[in-house]
Amino acid sequence: MKSILIRNILLNGKNTHIRIEGNRFSEIGDSADRQPADTVIDGEGKAIISPFYNGHTHAAMTLLRGYADDMPLFEWLHNHIWVAEAKITPRDVYAGSRLAILEMIKSGTVFFSDMYWDIEETIRAAEEMGIRAAIGVTFMDRLGEEKIRRNFEFLRQWESSELVRLTVAPHAIYTVNKTLLAQCAEIARELNLVLHIHLSETEQEVRDCVSAHGTTPVRWLDSIGVLGANVVAAHAIHVDDEEIAILKERGVTLVHNPASNMKLSSGCFRTKEMLQSGCRIALGTDGCSSNNNLDMRESMKFASLLAKCSYSPETLTVQEIYQWATVNGAEAFGLNAGTIAEGKLADALLIDLNNERLVPGYHLLSDWVYAADSRCIDTVICNGRILMQNGRVENGEEIIFEARKVCEKWR
């Protein structure tokens, strides 16, 4: 079991030593440096904080970053994104996932919840690069019976690793029929997996649901028994007060994706009402075709400022949004992580306190949410392994070279 000792590091405003044994924080305090360690890090001038847990993304879509922007939703999706996506191969998904993971590590993210295709390729990329992931096995009616059958088989036979687990991911209520939704809910409960779904993202989705089923999306899903404490719903913008109460009652986790919602003009997340309801809320970036980056720090600022703009300056404090972006995301996916404490999974960022954006430095969390950028991150640790040190990630150049190469067909 490998050990890491971080000496003289700032944790919650106090200087201390931190010891990692294997993949856990084993000791925090003055005596943590009594024994030698395989790796010793000098924490002088740095602070340790929790890294990010990205609640909703489509990693491989980094391949379409900047491919189409600034146009109406229908045109963007039908004439550009779907046309381009039709050409994506498994090799592309691998290259795109690696590019995404490189960006995530560099911006301080150690976990992502994904929903896409050719998921073996994204799993391989995550395992190789040492990042945590919850990879959705995506269901849509249009896959056809045979592929759907194989998806269920895949879910049953797959074994979680230390880093990667699967989620059951029915895409949305407008792409998955009632029977299949119920089957997804059933297998998720049976296998104790998270069910990851897009929910109430647009007004259109709500209107269509009312037309088809005579009720709104949250009520519809609840009526067929899908909602439960294992459900993670991305977006949840167009929900009324009673639907918020239902989501809270069922223990559903909501993932707010502020940059994507704003860029696509989807609507405004009801931050104040959601906070009052006591629902667990996590933060996501969504994919690179609608954001166009995977920067959770930036998304914290977007979430917080959008909430202030919609309600008042005291809505969504730095403590609250930091919790959404860290421990809430981790816990929604069953990870005992997201805070720096003995016994927790050893995920951490070392932040360079000598970066000008963290000066004068009255409140580290305020500076982290509102002022920082990825240049402030010196070291990224995931599961007791150093993924970035001094801003360097292994194989970065090769990953970028390969991603450019597979994208030649879209130029």
Next chain:
Amino acid sequence: MKSILIRNILLNGKNTHIRIEGNRFSEIGDSADRQPADTVIDGEGKAIISPFYNGHTHAAMTLLRGYADDMPLFEWLHNHIWVAEAKITPRDVYAGSRLAILEMIKSGTVFFSDMYWDIEETIRAAEEMGIRAAIGVTFMDRLGEEKIRRNFEFLRQWESSELVRLTVAPHAIYTVNKTLLAQCAEIARELNLVLHIHLSETEQEVRDCVSAHGTTPVRWLDSIGVLGANVVAAHAIHVDDEEIAILKERGVTLVHNPASNMKLSSGCFRTKEMLQSGCRIALGTDGCSSNNNLDMRESMKFASLLAKCSYSPETLTVQEIYQWATVNGAEAFGLNAGTIAEGKLADALLIDLNNERLVPGYHLLSDWVYAADSRCIDTVICNGRILMQNGRVENGEEIIFEARKVCEKWR
């Protein structure tokens, strides 16, 4: 006259050579490398773009970054910001301005329009660090007759340098009386200076103006002859259609500060109507007590996504917001800059195309606005002088040390 030759650099999608003689781009094209130069930069793997021109900030307020957040406006201003500001000395303003300029250079800004106190200190900091600035001589009734007289004297006797010019800066209509506003307008016209003012930032300001003067802020300023092509108005949020038409008619430049407006819950800039009106619009960060950084790249994304969220996904394209943040800001302050072209002032950023956020790289401007962060900036050139290369700025450590020291009294 010093010369710089940048070889094999990407400019507007094409590979070329760029020659700088003194403070101008003297030649762009295949033959620009025929003669030797004092400094040669290898542009391989980089693109050259215009740096940022920050239309509205309060540089020294970096000292109060993160000092107070997430509270109602009145409490924030009266119980925290003003109390802290009462302790600021000229030495602090110098230290705070240097910290601000360090952050600006690192995030690609080569010009800022400032409004604060002890302006000799900010001028000195800008000159020493080689950045352009338009420094406001701030007027408020509460300064008293003697200080106001000295301000006018200072404006008359001061001579612009290559980098720094002054602006006449009556703070706002609620802090400056009618006579003094008219005097400010007069001296600005006489000395051919920009008049920089906060305008229609909050609903309160509009209500108070209507109570006091029987009309709204833009109409009030217009009625006393203040508005003209030399006026740069920060915020301009709470304006009606007729006021927008007046601003256009008078040739006023508006500075949009999206992060500050959102964080303080001030209201939403009327992006669509402003664009339709044909008004010149520039971009600003506002000060660090209300943003809390000086990152113009981040502010471009905030402006664009806020506009999309308020209107539709096609509102405020990357071309438009990039123009606000560059050439519009430069031109509003009389600078022949903001584009990379022969004869223009030699201000430039060299962007690292091998940064993962700029990959695959279909549209550099889209990646720059939506995906990048300051880590993508390799080199910053201002007025033909290299201020940052390989991400390094001279004296960075000392500036940070000094800024921390003067802030001890606020801890």
